[in-house]
Amino acid sequence: MSDTQKNDLLEKVTALAKRRGIVYPNSEIYGGIGGFYDYGPVGVEMKNNLKRYWWKEMVDKREDVVGIDGAIITHPKVWEASGHIQNFTDEVIECKKCHQRFRTEEIADGQKCPNCGSQEFTEPRSYNILFETEVGVLENAKTKAYLRGEACQTIYLDFKNVVDSTRMQIPFGIAQIGKAFRNEITPGRLTFRSREFEQWDMQFFVHPNDMEKWFEYWKEKRMDFYKSLYRKQENLRFKQHPKDKLVFYAKDAYDIEYKTPWGWAENEGIHWRGDYDLTQHSKFSGKDLSYTDPRNGEKYIPWIVETSGGVDRTLLMLLLDAYEEEDLGEGKSRTVLKVHPDIAGYKVAIFPLVSNKEEIVNKARSIFELLSENIKVVWDDRGNIGKRYRYQDEIGTPYCITVDYETLENDTVTVRDRDTMEQERVKIVDLDEYLS
Numbered sequence: 001m002s003d004t005q006k007n008d009l010l011e012k013v014t015a016l017a018k019r020r021g022i023v024y025p026n027s028e029i030y031g032g033i034g035g036f037y038d039y040g041p042v043g044v045e046m047k048n049n050l051k052r053y054w055w056k057e058m059v060d061k062r063e064d065v066v067g068i069d070g071a072i073i074t075h076p077k078v079w080e081a082s083g084h085i086q087n088f089t090d091e092v093i094e095c096k097k098c099h100q101r102f103r104t105e106e107i108a109d110g111q112k113c114p115n116c117g118s119q120e121f122t123e124p125r126s127y128n129i130l131f132e133t134e135v136g137v138l139e140n141a142k143t144k145a146y147l148r149g150e151a152c153q154t155i156y157l158d159f160k161n162v163v164d165s166t167r168m169q170i171p172f173g174i175a176q177i178g179k180a181f182r183n184e185i186t187p188g189r190l191t192f193r194s195r196e197f198e199q200w201d202m203q204f205f206v207h208p209n210d211m212e213k214w215f216e217y218w219k220e221k222r223m224d225f226y227k228s229l230y231r232k233q234e235n236l237r238f239k240q241h242p243k244d245k246l247v248f249y250a251k252d253a254y255d256i257e258y259k260t261p262w263g264w265a266e267n268e269g270i271h272w273r274g275d276y277d278l279t280q281h282s283k284f285s286g287k288d289l290s291y292t293d294p295r296n297g298e299k300y301i302p303w304i305v306e307t308s309g310g311v312d313r314t315l316l317m318l319l320l321d322a323y324e325e326e327d328l329g330e331g332k333s334r335t336v337l338k339v340h341p342d343i344a345g346y347k348v349a350i351f352p353l354v355s356n357k358e359e360i361v362n363k364a365r366s367i368f369e370l371l372s373e374n375i376k377v378v379w380d381d382r383g384n385i386g387k388r389y390r391y392q393d394e395i396g397t398p399y400c401i402t403v404d405y406e407t408l409e410n411d412t413v414t415v416r417d418r419d420t421m422e423q424e425r426v427k428i429v430d431l432d433e434y435l436s
């Protein structure tokens with residue numbers, strides 16, 4: 001792909017996402033609101049599939065990880081203990097001419113304002129990105145609260161509950177997929193940096209002596225996860241945080257980065273959190289959050305390896321990874337999303353060749369009913385078959401099934417493959433096996 005092609009890849013993906021019901025700007029009829037997005041009929045299926053894919057790998061397939069689903073609003077003291085009220089800040093500079101604000105790191109020394117070209121900026125100022133709200137009904141008795149700035153805090157809050165209510169023993173992990181909110185200074189690049197987004201987090205609790213081993217383990221495991229998801233493996237890499245940029249309690253941290261059209265960008269963080277979080281919450285809550293090993297009675301504050309990634313960000317990167325424009329010769333081309341079949345919104349599209357012949361429509365409907373017992377299928381009886389293929393290609397549907405006159409004779413259908421565009425005649429009774 002040339003540089004110009006790469007540069008407009010995000011624009012093309014954004015347009016496709018809107019055109020085909022994957023991602024819409026929120027409140028669009030009011031002009032939109034920066035940093036908030038809605039998922040459309042195809043997008044919600046893809047996002048749910050993506051979350052299921054993560055949950056299967058991180059929870060279902062493991063005996064040592066359990067899930068929770070925590071609330072978005074917590075006791076406000078949580079954010080004092082975690083340091084977010086003091087430190088969850090970005091540094092902002094403002095263009096003196098057009099007053100647009102930027103994160104300091106976005107503007108290199110001597111760079112002009114990307115909005116108006118001026119070179120004059122204010123001094124950097126700190127700006128807290130936690131969203132505030134109020135809890136309670138009486139005007140003078142309302143309590144200030146915060147929408148969680150990171151989902152993982154709920155896991156620390158529930159650590160003791162999980163130990164007391166399950167059979168888990170250290171080492172074990174708690175996983176959660178949930179919303180987080182950040183009043184980002186410069187939201188943008190579709191859902192890459194939004195103000196409301198979802199995170200997939202796993203906090204793995206270990207004995208301090210085993211920390212090194214588990215940190216390495218999860219680093220590799222999480223990279224394998226992303227490798228299984230993306231097509232272009234060369235667009236994935238680790239980036240180690242420089243030692244002088246680590247928070248004081250961290251011995252090490254890595255980002256898993258994906259190479260986007262605008263450069264390498266964080267997809268997930270693997271963090272060495274030590275005993276910091278549980279110690280802080282013990283201190284601020286006055287509750288003992290240490291763990292007693294039932295096997296030898298040893299009591300200690302567990303150390304934590306964190307894996308924390310963004311669901312929306314991953315979905316966006318998947319769209320970038322999957323988008324292809326193919327030249328089909330004779331002046332024809334197609335746009336296709338070669339997205340992992342497990343993530344595709346629909347696994348199969350069912351086409352009755354014509355919509356006005358009852359036997360064909362009924363046959364197609366019976367296949368729809370049969371397949372939708374186990375997989376997500378979609379119906380399309382509009383326009384010619386070529387157009388229907390193009391539409392399904394654009395949303396990444398791996399297979400299209402056409403029911404035609406021959407079906408009525410011998411109970412076979414045409415199955416067409418998204419990636420190769422090859423078509424095969426398959427018996428209806430063999431469809432389940434063929435598709436799996």
Ligand code: ATP
Pocket residue numbers: 150182184191192193194195197199266267268269308309310311312313314
């Ligand atoms: P960044 O440096 O890009 O702001 P971060 O280091 O602040 O990210 P973390 O706090 O480690 O991010 O959050 C874990 C994950 O949550 C990130 O790897 C990213 O995938 C996702 N994430 C963080 N902020 C946003 C956002 N504003 N919009 C979408 N996803 C986000």
